[in-house]
Amino acid sequence: MIYLASQSPRRQELLKQIGVNYLIIPAAIDESPYADEVGDAYVLRMAKEKANAGWQILHAEESIISSTEKCSPCVLAADTSVIVDGCILGKPKDESEAKAMLMRLSNRTHQVITAVALKASSQMEARLSVSNVTFRALTDADAQAYIRSGEPLDKAGAYAIQGLGAIFVQHLAGSYSGVMGLPLTETAELLQLMDVPTGLSSWRKQLERADE
Numbered sequence: 001m002i003y004l005a006s007q008s009p010r011r012q013e014l015l016k017q018i019g020v021n022y023l024i025i026p027a028a029i030d031e032s033p034y035a036d037e038v039g040d041a042y043v044l045r046m047a048k049e050k051a052n053a054g055w056q057i058l059h060a061e062e063s064i065i066s067s068t069e070k071c072s073p074c075v076l077a078a079d080t081s082v083i084v085d086g087c088i089l090g091k092p093k094d095e096s097e098a099k100a101m102l103m104r105l106s107n108r109t110h111q112v113i114t115a116v117a118l119k120a121s122s123q124m125e126a127r128l129s130v131s132n133v134t135f136r137a138l139t140d141a142d143a144q145a146y147i148r149s150g151e152p153l154d155k156a157g158a159y160a161i162q163g164l165g166a167i168f169v170q171h172l173a174g175s176y177s178g179v180m181g182l183p184l185t186e187t188a189e190l191l192q193l194m195d196v197p198t199g200l201s202s203w204r205k206q207l208e209r210a211d212e
């Protein structure tokens, strides 16, 4: 069984998309960056800290661990930040910060970095996904209307590529699922390392059986 240390509905949706069964566990951590911490180091640290926090909760409450557990449990966690001019943009704390973030992203390219971490017993593995996203020029009215939609407030950089925010995305070079919060190529690679099946593994097994 895998435990997803995340409250993000996007991460839950993406994990379902690749046919992985999971249970949600909480993992609240302090998400403040260190002074001078750069984006990739920050998201990697956050993803690992979330996985560790989930792991501790899981083991503090043995009752959470499924009684049908055949192998040792794994905890998956991720963290996404938008990077512009070397600054780390997380989730805006209010509408005015959301507006400032959106106007900062207008008419230029920024990076979206997501780290995914998987913890199993003494092992912790993590991967990074870096994407470049270019926004068209935004007017003040665009930003105001988008904020009114309610979409920006729980998203890094104050937008969602999978939602109305797609209207602003002129170009993406990288991983769509990574921008959305859980890079699926890297996630599947980690799951494979820990022998956790995905939807692809069950089809592979079917093919192997047919060949026998």
Ligand SMILES: Cc1cn([C@H]2C[C@H](O)[C@@H](COP(=O)(O)OP(=O)(O)OP(=O)(O)O)O2)c(=O)[nH]c1=O
Pocket (backbone or CB within 6 Å): 005, 006, 007, 008, 009, 010, 011, 050, 078, 079, 080, 081, 082, 091, 112, 154, 155, 156, 157, 159, 160, 161, 162, 179, 180, 181
């Ligand atoms: C850039 C972008 C971010 N996001 C979301 C993904 C993440 O949920 C959020 C970044 O915040 P995170 O701090 O990475 O995650 P979270 O607090 O939402 O969830 P948890 O820590 O419990 O796993 O922004 C989108 O949904 N679409 C996008 O296009």
